[in-house]
Structure formats: structure tokens, C-alpha cells
Amino acid sequence: MAVSALKPNPAMDALSARLSGQVMPKSGAWAKSARADALARLSATGLPARRDEYWLFTRPDTLNQPIPKPAAPFDHSDEDPIFSKVDRVRLIFTDGVFDQAASDDPALAGVEISRLADGGQVDVHWAADLYGVLETRGQKPVARPLATLNTTFASDGVLIRVTGKAAKPVCITYRHADPNSDVLLHHVIRLEPGADLTLVENGAAAARLNTVMEVEVADGAAFHHVRAQGRNHERRAATHIFARLGRESIFKSFTLTVNGALTRNECVIEVNGDDAVAHIAGAALGDGAAGEFHHDDTVFITHDALNCESRQVFKKVLRNGATGVFQGKILVRPGAQKTDGYQKSQALLLDGDSQFLAKPELEIYADDVACSHGSTSGAIDETALFYLRSRGVPEEQAQDLMVIAFLAEALDEIEDEAIGADIHSRLESWLQRRRD
Amino acid sequence: MLNIKGLKVKLEEEDKTILKGVDLEVPAGMVHAIMGPNGSGKSTLSYVLSGRSGYEVTGGTATLDGVDLLDMAPEERAAAGLFLAFQYPVEIPGVGNMTFLRTAVNAQRKMRGEDDLSATDFLKTIRAKAKALKIDAEMLKRPVNVGFSGGEKKRNEILQMAMLEPKMCILDETDSGLDVDAMKLVSEGVNALRDEGRSFLVITHYQRLLDHIKPDVVHILARGRIVKSGGPELALEVENNGYSDILAEVA
Ligand SMILES: Nc1ncnc2c1ncn2[C@@H]1O[C@H](COP(=O)(O)OP(=O)(O)O)[C@@H](O)[C@H]1O
Ligand SMILES: [Mg+2]
Numbered sequence: 120m121a122v123s124a125l126k127p128n129p130a131m132d133a134l135s136a137r138l139s140g141q142v143m144p145k146s147g148a149w150a151k152s153a154r155a156d157a158l159a160r161l162s163a164t165g166l167p168a169r170r171d172e173y174w175l176f177t178r179p180d181t182l183n184q185p186i187p188k189p190a191a192p193f194d195h196s197d198e199d200p201i202f203s204k205v206d207r208v209r210l211i212f213t214d215g216v217f218d219q220a221a222s223d224d225p226a227l228a229g230v231e232i233s234r235l236a237d238g239g240q241v242d243v244h245w246a247a248d249l250y251g252v253l254e255t256r257g258q259k260p261v262a263r264p265l266a267t268l269n270t271t272f273a274s275d276g277v278l279i280r281v282t283g284k285a286a287k288p289v290c291i292t293y294r295h296a297d298p299n300s301d302v303l304l305h306h307v308i309r310l311e312p313g314a315d316l317t318l319v320e321n322g323a324a325a326a327r328l329n330t331v332m333e334v335e336v337a338d339g340a341a342f343h344h345v346r347a348q349g350r351n352h353e354r355r356a357a358t359h360i361f362a363r364l365g366r367e368s369i370f371k372s373f374t375l376t377v378n379g380a381l382t383r384n385e386c387v388i389e390v391n392g393d394d395a396v397a398h399i400a401g402a403a404l405g406d407g408a409a410g411e412f413h414h415d416d417t418v419f420i421t422h423d424a425l426n427c428e429s430r431q432v433f434k435k436v437l438r439n440g441a442t443g444v445f446q447g448k449i450l451v452r453p454g455a456q457k458t459d460g461y462q463k464s465q466a467l468l469l470d471g472d473s474q475f476l477a478k479p480e481l482e483i484y485a486d487d488v489a490c491s492h493g494s495t496s497g498a499i500d501e502t503a504l505f506y507l508r509s510r511g512v513p514e515e516q517a518q519d520l521m522v523i524a525f526l527a528e529a530l531d532e533i534e535d536e537a538i539g540a541d542i543h544s545r546l547e548s549w550l551q552r553r554r555d
Numbered sequence: 556m557l558n559i560k561g562l563k564v565k566l567e568e569e570d571k572t573i574l575k576g577v578d579l580e581v582p583a584g585m586v587h588a589i590m591g592p593n594g595s596g597k598s599t600l601s602y603v604l605s606g607r608s609g610y611e612v613t614g615g616t617a618t619l620d621g622v623d624l625l626d627m628a629p630e631e632r633a634a635a636g637l638f639l640a641f642q643y644p645v646e647i648p649g650v651g652n653m654t655f656l657r658t659a660v661n662a663q664r665k666m667r668g669e670d671d672l673s674a675t676d677f678l679k680t681i682r683a684k685a686k687a688l689k690i691d692a693e694m695l696k697r698p699v700n701v702g703f704s705g706g707e708k709k710r711n712e713i714l715q716m717a718m719l720e721p722k723m724c725i726l727d728e729t730d731s732g733l734d735v736d737a738m739k740l741v742s743e744g745v746n747a748l749r750d751e752g753r754s755f756l757v758i759t760h761y762q763r764l765l766d767h768i769k770p771d772v773v774h775i776l777a778r779g780r781i782v783k784s785g786g787p788e789l790a791l792e793v794e795n796n797g798y799s800d801i802l803a804e805v806a
Contacts, residue, residue: 503647507659
């Protein structure tokens with residue numbers, strides 16, 4: 120029978136269903152060819168599936184489905200927006216659409232800011248050389264189809280080229296207004312030799328969010344990234360950072376995540392220049408009683424140069440059925456001598472319902488390296504809690520002190536004091552709200 | 556001040572009775588000492604009074620100035636004026652010593668309906684008290700007890716006591732692990748706090764500490780009971796002859 124020759128292929132069916140809902144954005148020549156290339160790659164890999172090695176702990180279904188589950192915009196008017204006290208250049212997207220009127224004039228000495236959606240018109244050769252390029256490199260050895268989907272269909276994003284030391288941070292704020300918004304944004308950032316930029320991101324963004332950020336940090340440049348994924352319980356987000364580091368460059372990224380039904384943050388870093396430093400950290404707090412909470416950090420760091428340092432510090436505080444996932448790998452290529460790799464992932468389980476699933480990996484092909492990794496999960500230290508209480512600190516306050524103490528090593532990765540203090544106060548408010 | 560009557564305690568998880576009816580009264584302004592063999596229940600008594608979990612009170616009462624202690628949460632007991640200097644002070648990575656003390660002082664004031672101590676007043680007070688105990692500023696900034704030597708931990712306990720100004724102080728083997736100089740420092744710290752309105756219950760193995768902190772009454776706790784009470788000379792008797800004579804006498 121002729122029909123039986125066509126074997127059913129659920130993976131490809133899922134992909135074609137998903138693609139049928141996407142619109143190919145209008146774009147200039149370079150973006151057009153990058154998108155076409157990405158579509159071809161996506162057709163070969165398909166969407167993430169449950170049986171994929173890197174999707175064993177996190178169900179991709181809701182990220183794959185053609186239409187996102189509707190999510191009511193979250194009302195966070197009970198506190199000032201995060202980073203609002205930090206002097207910054209604001210770029211605002213509402214449901215993925217750039218809001219020029221609400222944004223600041225993007226004039227900042229040493230920083231050129233344009234938009235992907237305008238990329239066909241303006242001269243952005245440097246972005247053409249990066250768009251989809253670092254993402255493609257990051258597909259090996261582990262496929263990251265949601266990033267490829269993003270390269271194919273991203274409707275907009277910012278293109279930032281940094282030639283000097285930026286006097287203040289650039290802040291991308293994602294606002295959410297439409298309960299059905301399905302947003303794909305793709306940012307490309309290049310720091311020229313010796314340049315320095317702090318980028319902060321915040322906001323609820325959409326019912327479903329998919330972001331990719333490709334970052335090239337040239338020799339001697341420094342990139343600082345702080346991100347706050349906040350408060351909206353129904354958030355479903357898949358984010359990717361792809362970074363390539365030059366000689367003596369610095370890359371530091373910290374993410375605060377509170378709440379969110381499903382958040383998958385992937386970070387893929389190629390440490391390619393000697394004496395470079397890469398630090399990635401995250402603090403996540405989830406309370407299943409307030410809504411579903413599943414948080415996944417998936418990190419892949421490749422060392423391919425001499426005398427480099429990488430540091431991963433991920434901490435999760437989980438309760439009432441919250442789930443935390445950590446998949447982190449350090450790959451040391453042959454010849455990457457004197458690599459100093461550190462990886463720590465820890466969960467504080469505030470009750471017996473929550474779970475932490477961790478897969479730390481080291482793969483080392485050089486002999487003169489120092490790499491360590493440790494993953495733990497456990498409850499609050501009762502002895503310490505009693506000690507605090509015996510001095511008069513009420514139980515809940517003592518518990519909060521212990522939670523903040525647990526997160527300290529991750530929070531210490533934030534270099535900017537004002538930003539660090541802001542993150543700190545958000546954590547305290549989050550804990551405070553659980554008490555009332 | 557502290558009044559304990561017929562206190563019986565067993566372990567919550569095990570069928571093991573540790574205190575079998577302890578009677579003890581420490582009047583205001585007094586220093587009482589408790590001595591006793593290892594495992595006789597001295598630390599258990601101090602933990603039960605301060606509200607540590609894992610113990611079940613099966614009989615008796617304990618009151619502080621007439622208020623039932625056993626009914627209160629540990630923090631309420633602290634606010635009511637009870638303080639335990641731990642035999643093994645706990646290390647708390649990530650919580651700064653100074654933050655901890657300020658949180659504790661202000662939490663107690665709040666529970667008593669008093670205003671917060673201002674940051675400057677707090678700093679002034681803690682600096683003076685730390686200096687007397689030879690605790691340097693660096694130690695105050697470090698996480699609670701992390702990387703402290705045995706002696707530093709014990710001095711830190713006394714500093715907390717001095718800052719919190721409790722009315723009933725229990726010291727559980729504060730002398731263990733201290734050299735002669737540290738013992739002098741700690742004793743001076745304790746003696747500086749002696750006051751008509753403040754009482755001490757000093758748990759120790761050694762007469763040594765009691766040379767510095769002079770007790771009014773000495774009790775012997777053995778096999779879960781106070782088996783003998785007397786003046787300071789009782790401590791000397793233990794020092795010279797051990798517990799066997801006393802235990803034989805009361806058996
Ligand atoms: N939490 C506990 N779990 C198990 N055994 C305990 C616990 N607390 C005390 N004990 C036991 O109770 C007895 C008294 O201990 P403790 O009060 O520490 O004595 P002391 O301080 O006089 O040396 C000992 O036999 C000890 O092993
Ligand atoms: Mg003891």
C-alpha cells in the first residue's frame with residue numbers, strides 16, 4: 120500500500136504545526152539569508168522533544184505548541200519597577216513591539232544602538248557577521264532548536280556595538296499587555312577591543328517569550344549582564360545567550376528569577392582568547408503554592424584557550440512543589456591549559472514537596488587544569504535556625520536570613536552596587552510577601 | 556527569677572528519658588552553678604529551657620519571673636529575658652555577625668514594644684563591648700562564627716549576651732576549649748554583667764571557671780536529677796574527688 124510508505128513522523132508534524140503559526144518578518148538581505156539558513160537547520164533538527172538528552176528534566180510541550188497558553192498581564196504596581204533607581208538608557212518593548220515613545224533617546228557615547236527590524240536599511244555589517252553565527256556554533260554538540268526557531272522568526276531585537284566605555288547601563292525592558300502575545304526577540308551585541316558595557320534586562324514580556332542574545336566580547340573588552348525575570352506567575356520563557364570571548368576579556372551574567380510557570384535559561388559560552396574570564400550566576404525563587412514553578416538553567420562552557428577562568432554559581436530556593444533544574448557543563452579542549460573552572464549548583468528545599476534535578480558535567484582534554492563542580496540540595500539548617508531564634512529573631516525572619524545567606528554566593532557575582540542592592544531588596548520583598 | 560519544678564524530659568524521637576524531675580530555683584541577682592558527669596543532662600536542660608526542638612516535656616514546669624517558659628517559642632523566651640550561651644556555638648555562613656546581632660537586638664526590642672536601636676547607637680555600643688572582649692572589627696564583619704577559633708566563638712557568645720542584656724543567662728560549658736587568658740576575658744565579661752536584676756546559671760565541669768565567676772550555690776546534676784546542692788565548696792569537692800563519692804552517697 121502506497122500510504123504506509125509515509126511513516127508518521129510526530130516530530131515533523133509538531134514542527135510544521137509550529138511553523139504554520141509563525142510569520143517570517145520582513146528583513147534586509149543579510150537577515151533574510153540568515154533566516155533561511157536557520158529554517159533549513161530547524162527543519163533538520165525539529166523542535167525539542169522529551170526524549171532529547173537535554174530535555175529530560177523540562178517538558179518542552181508548552182514551548183513547542185503553535186499558540187501559547189494565554190497569560191493575563193501581571194499587576195506589579197505594588198512596587199517600583201526594578202532598576203528604576205539606576206541611571207540607564209531604557210529601550211522598551213511591549214509584547215515584543217518596540218515602544219519608541221516610552222524609550223529613551225539611545226544616544227550614549229561609545230555605544231551604537233539600532234534595531235534588528237531596521238537592519239535591512241542601516242549599515243550593520245558587524246551584526247550581519249554575528250546574527251545566527253554564534254547561535255549556529257552553539258548547536259554543537261547539543262542542539263538548541265528553540266534558538267534556531269528564534270533566529271528564523273525573531274521579529275525584532277537590539278543591535279548594540281560598543282566602541283568605548285559606556286557611561287551608564289543600557290536597559291531592555293519587556294512589558295506585557297496582551298494575554299496572547301508570543302514574542303521572539305533576537306539581540307546582537309559586539310564589544311570592540313577594550314570596550315565596556317553593562318546591559319540589564321527586566322520585565323514580564325509576553326504570554327510566551329523566546330529571546331536570543333549573541334554577544335561577541337573582543338580582546339580586553341568587558342560585558343556585564345544583569346537580568347531580572349520577575350514576578351509574573353504564568354511566564355513561559357526560553358532564553359539563550361551565546362557568547363564568544365576574546366583575549367583578556369570579561370563576561371559576567373547574573374539572572375534573578377522569581378515565579379514563572381516555565382523558565383529555561385540557556386547560556387553557551389566559548390572562551391576562545393587567553394586569560395579571559397566568564398562568570399555566570401543565577402538566583403531563582405519559586406513557590407508552587409502561588410502558581411506552577413519550573414526553572415531550568417542549562418549552561419555549556421567551552422574552554423579553548425590558555426589560562427582562562429570560568430565560574431558558574433546557581434542557587435535555587437524552592438517550595439510547595441516547585442521544581443529546579445540545572446544542567447551545566449564545562450568542556451576543556453585539548454591545549455586549554457591552566458583552565459580554572461568552577462561550577463556550583465545548589466537548591467534550598469523549604470519543604471518536602473519541591474525537587475531539584477541536576478546534571479553537572481565535566482569533560483576535560485587538557486592535563487594542567489583545575490576544575491571543580493558540586494551540586495547539593497537540602498533543607499534549611501535547623502540548628503542554625505534555632506541559634507538565630509534563641510537570640511530573639513522570629514522564626515520567619517530567621518528563615519529569610521538563611522535564605523538570603525544561601526543565595527549570597529550568587530548575588531556576590533553582581534558587580535554594580537546599586538543594581539546588586541536593588542536585586543537584594545526584590546528578594547526581601549518576595550520573601551516578605553510569602554509571609555503576609 | 557528562674558523556677559524549675561519536677562521537670563521531666565524525654566527525647567521526641569526516642570523512648571529515652573533524660574531529665575527525671577529537676578527542681579531548681581535561681582533567685583534574682585544570684586549565680587548558680589551546675590556540675591555533673593558527661594551525659595547527665597546539663598545541655599538538655601539548657602536546650603529545653605531555651606526551646607530547642609527534639610525534646611518532649613513529660614512533666615513539671617519552668618517559669619521566668621512567673622511566666623511559663625515552656626509554652627513560648629524560642630524567640631519569645633529570648634525577648635522575655637532568657638539567654639543561652641551555647642556549648643557549641645553555631646556557624647552560619649552568609650549571615651554577617653553584625654547584621655545578625657542588630658537583627659536580634661531590634662527583634663527583641665520590637666517584641667517588647669520598644670523602638671529600634673539607631674544604627675549609630677548600635678555601632679557605638681557594639682564597638683565598646685567588643686573591645687572589652689578583645690573582639691576586633693574584622694570579626695564582627697565576618698559571617699557568624701565562621702572561621703572563628705574555639706575561644707573566639709565563646710567570646711562571641713558573651714558579646715551577644717552583653718548586647719542583648721538578658722535577665723537570665725545560662726552558660727553551657729563556656730569554659731571548655733578556652734585557654735587561661737581567654738577564660739579570664741570571658742569571666743570578666745560575665746562579671747561585668749552581674750547585677751541585682753540578673754541571674755546566671757553556669758554549667759561547667761571545672762572548678763577553674765568558678766574561681767573567676769563566683770557562684771552562690773552549686774548543684775550536682777546526675778542521672779537526670781539534681782542530686783546535691785551546696786555552697787562553692789561543693790565544686791572543690793568535685794574537683795578533688797570526682798563525682799563517685801557524691802553519687803555513692805545519694806544512691
Ligand atoms: N538530640 C539528642 N539525640 C539523642 N540523644 C540525645 C540528644 N540530646 C541529648 N541526648 C542524650 O541525652 C543524654 C544527656 O545529654 P546532654 O544533655 O548533652 O548531657 P551533658 O550536657 O550533661 O553532657 C546523653 O545520653 C545524650 O546522648
Ligand atoms: Mg553538655
